[in-house]
Amino acid sequence: MEDSESATDNQRPWQSYNTVYTNAKAGMEGVDKEKVQRVVYEMSKGSKYFENEERKEAFIRQKMEHMRDRAEKLSAADLSYYQKVADKRILELEATRELSRIWLHVDMDAFYAAVETLSNPSLKGKPMAVGSMSMLSTANYEARKFGVRAAMPGFIARKLCPDLIFVPTDFKKYTYYSGITREVFRNYDPNFMAASLDEAYLDITKVCRERGITGGEIAEELRSRVHEETGLTCSAGVAPNRLLAKVCSDINKPNGQFVLPNDRMAVMTFISSLPIRKIGGIGKVTENILKAVFGINTCEEMLQKGSFLCALFSRSSADFFLSVGLGLGGTDTPEARFRKSISSERTFSATEDAALLYQKLADIAEMLSVDMQKEGLSGRTLTLKLKTASFEVRSRAVTLQKYICSSDGILKHASNLLKAELPISLRLIGLRVSHFNEDKGGVPVDPTQKTLTKFLISGDAPKRTGGDQCSFGSDLSDLNFMNEKETSVSLDSNGTCHYEFGAPFESNHLSDIDGNNHISYENAYEMDKIGELSSHKTAATTDDTKERTTESPKKELSRVSEEDSSFQREPEDGSPDRSNKEPSASGNEDDYMLFWVDDYKCSLCGAELPSSFIEERQEHSDFHLAERLQKEESGTGSSALIPRQRVMPKEYVGSQNRRKKHKSSPAEGKHLPIDSFFAKKSGQKS
DNA sequence: GCGGATCAC
DNA sequence: TATGGTGATCCGC
Numbered sequence: 283m284e285d286s287e288s289a290t291d292n293q294r295p296w297q298s299y300n301t302v303y304t305n306a307k308a309g310m311e312g313v314d315k316e317k318v319q320r321v322v323y324e325m326s327k328g329s330k331y332f333e334n335e336e337r338k339e340a341f342i343r344q345k346m347e348h349m350r351d352r353a354e355k356l357s358a359a360d361l362s363y364y365q366k367v368a369d370k371r372i373l374e375l376e377a378t379r380e381l382s383r384i385w386l387h388v389d390m391d392a393f394y395a396a397v398e399t400l401s402n403p404s405l406k407g408k409p410m411a412v413g414s415m416s417m418l419s420t421a422n423y424e425a426r427k428f429g430v431r432a433a434m435p436g437f438i439a440r441k442l443c444p445d446l447i448f449v450p451t452d453f454k455k456y457t458y459y460s461g462i463t464r465e466v467f468r469n470y471d472p473n474f475m476a477a478s479l480d481e482a483y484l485d486i487t488k489v490c491r492e493r494g495i496t497g498g499e500i501a502e503e504l505r506s507r508v509h510e511e512t513g514l515t516c517s518a519g520v521a522p523n524r525l526l527a528k529v530c531s532d533i534n535k536p537n538g539q540f541v542l543p544n545d546r547m548a549v550m551t552f553i554s555s556l557p558i559r560k561i562g563g564i565g566k567v568t569e570n571i572l573k574a575v576f577g578i579n580t581c582e583e584m585l586q587k588g589s590f591l592c593a594l595f596s597r598s599s600a601d602f603f604l605s606v607g608l609g610l611g612g613t614d615t616p617e618a619r620f621r622k623s624i625s626s627e628r629t630f631s632a633t634e635d636a637a638l639l640y641q642k643l644a645d646i647a648e649m650l651s652v653d654m655q656k657e658g659l660s661g662r663t664l665t666l667k668l669k670t671a672s673f674e675v676r677s678r679a680v681t682l683q684k685y686i687c688s689s690d691g692i693l694k695h696a697s698n699l700l701k702a703e704l705p706i707s708l709r710l711i712g713l714r715v716s717h718f719n720e721d722k723g724g725v726p727v728d729p730t731q732k733t734l735t736k737f738l739i740s741g742d743a744p745k746r747t748g749g750d751q752c753s754f755g756s757d758l759s760d761l762n763f764m765n766e767k768e769t770s771v772s773l774d775s776n777g778t779c780h781y782e783f784g785a786p787f788e789s790n791h792l793s794d795i796d797g798n799n800h801i802s803y804e805n806a807y808e809m810d811k812i813g814e815l816s817s818h819k820t821a822a823t824t825d826d827t828k829e830r831t832t833e834s835p836k837k838e839l840s841r842v843s844e845e846d847s848s849f850q851r852e853p854e855d856g857s858p859d860r861s862n863k864e865p866s867a868s869g870n871e872d873d874y875m876l877f878w879v880d881d882y883k884c885s886l887c888g889a890e891l892p893s894s895f896i897e898e899r900q901e902h903s904d905f906h907l908a909e910r911l912q913k914e915e916s917g918t919g920s921s922a923l924i925p926r927q928r929v930m931p932k933e934y935v936g937s938q939n940r941r942k943k944h945k946s947s948p949a950e951g952k953h954l955p956i957d958s959f960f961a962k963k964s965g966q967k968s
Numbered sequence: 969g970c971g972g973a974t975c976a977c
Numbered sequence: 978t979a980t981g982g983t984g985a986t987c988c989g990c
Binding site (some may be wrong): 325326329330331332335400413414416418419433434435436437438596598599603621622623624625626627628629631673708712713 | 978979980981982983984985986987988
């Protein structure tokens with residue numbers, strides 16, 4: 283460590299503690315950032331969390347050093363070459379500029395907090411945050427004046443604002459109000475893209491043309507309609523693409539809007555002074571690196587430093603950075619995509635008690651399995667996520683021959699992954715399943731998308747019927763309208779499917795900012811396309827020649843025929859009384875259902891092992907597993923009932939039905955769970 | 969295919 | 978006392 287740095291650290295140690303909490307954000311204008319920084323530091327100092335943050339910080343600094351070295355080592359010839367690469371790429375990107383569409387981004391103001399204030403008006407005007415002592419989801423504007431904000435631990439927030447009122451999260455409320463806003467959005471773009479419960483992108487090109495009014499007028503109208511329907515305010519941005527619209531919606535927040543005209547000059551002027559951190563996809567780390575290594579602060583400087591970016595980043599990263607500099611990003615209406623993974627994770631007080639950890643794992647497996655069954659998913663890659671007591675995050679994955687979705691199937695493999703990590707002290711366990719049954723490498727299942735309705739209603743959608751373990755025993759009506767995880771697809775009363783897009787303009791191109799990243803832009807280029815520049819190839823290979831292999835981007839994904847992977851064939855008993863279950867007859871992987879009857883007797887062979895005999899139980903379970911695998915090898919296994927396609931999650935249908943009920947008359951639906959807060963809303967005065 | 973990281977909400 | 982959960986993507990291996 284440099285002496286100069288420690289010197290400043292000694293005087294103002296908090297200055298070196300990098301948090302996201304002082305980043306410019308709506309409602310944070312008058313905040314004493316120095317004070318916030320100091321309080322956050324004081325509250326964090328010495329904690330395990332803090333120490334881990336310091337480790338990460340040090341690692342990032344190292345990466346930045348490495349990148350700086352590489353930048354300095356670029357010769358004049360290199361730079362001249364990469365300048366040409368950048369210029370060429372900028373021209374190509376410029377050619378894709380599209381100014382014919384008008385996009386609107388709506389963002390509800392302090393959404394969760396605003397909803398809570400609706401249902402409890404006494405909160406009005408008081409500093410309030412939604413969340414717990416551990417973590418806040420959001421804070422209202424009164425609280426933001428104190429530096430309190432989303433993703434901040436509650437105990438720190440309380441230090442910043444001793445009078446802060448804490449309100450627990452209630453996703454049912456937020457989902458309900460989100461639904462109302464979406465009804466409004468639909469009037470302007472039936473295919474709008476929901477980005478989350480409180481954000482959406484609307485292509486208002488058509489509605490502007492049809493009504494002969496401007497995007498700004500549409501925004502005004504939409505916002506007042508949202509307010510009329512919900513009593514909530516929102517902000518809007520109007521721009522030629524989604525990336526810019528998102529930036530614009532933040533400018534006059536709360537309860538305001540900003541219009542960027544569809545004019546190239548206007549866009550370039552707008553972008554020129556824009557801090558890069560305003561751009562979606564550029565987070566704390568990327569911002570730091572671009573600033574520290576390349577001196578890039580504004581989007582305009584992305585273009586000025588184009589040669590460096592092309593020299594030191596992958597092509598996709600450099601392309602993203604350059605397009606940011608040009609103010610490009612997201613003008614099409616992408617097809618709805620299906621989720622690629624599903625996961626469940628929980629934080630708990632750190633423990634190294636293997637029995638306890640195993641119990642946590644079993645709980646997670648159960649939760650995940652339930653979620654998967656709700657959506658009719660099964661997958662063959664299982665990833666175990668661990669966070670140690672010292673906040674280090676690890677993951678361990680296996681990819682199986684067969685698709686799993688049952689709690690026991692998941693737990694079986696998860697236990698093996700966890701076992702390999704023992705002994706260990708953990709504060710979080712998570713499980714994720716990916717590689718879904720009909721996963722076709724990210725290609726949308728139904729290219730005609732938009733109206734998945736037809737797909738659903740016409741009966742083309744594979745239906746979950748009895749005989750499939752993945753079918754949940756419950757009736758549609760048992761499903762919540764939406765669980766608290768913010769299910770990513772909703773179906774409206776018109777049957778239009780709205781996918782909640784994670785990346786509305788571009789994907790994250792940033793994770794390659796990594797000290798180990800030796801791939802340069804040039805490597806990713808097909809040299810023949812550069813033509814005359816290719817003579818300079820040698821200069822470009824200053825380091826890492828091993829990386830220069832120009833491998834075909836297309837990898838032949840040899841897939842095992844889906845027909846031969848066995849799948850549930852027994853009706854899921856789902857009943858708690860598992861002791862009646864046969865020790866399985868067929869070779870299905872998920873038949874391997876070992877559990878401890880009355881918590882001590884093996885369900886498969888009757889052997890007795892008390893629950894404290896963790897290791898012994900695991901070995902016992904392994905024994906049965908080996909036995910089973912042997913059977914399968916010998917070919918006894920598998921008649922298969924395989925879902926040919928990802929089934930339409932029942933929840934979609936469920937939300938459709940419920941939505942209709944809501945629509946007719948909110949007051950009459952007393953049977954709906956949503957009513958609990960509805961009643962509260964009108965009845966609760968203080 | 970795996971593991972580490974970043975990012976958004 | 979106390980720093981979340983879900984999903985996506987990218988990259989190097």
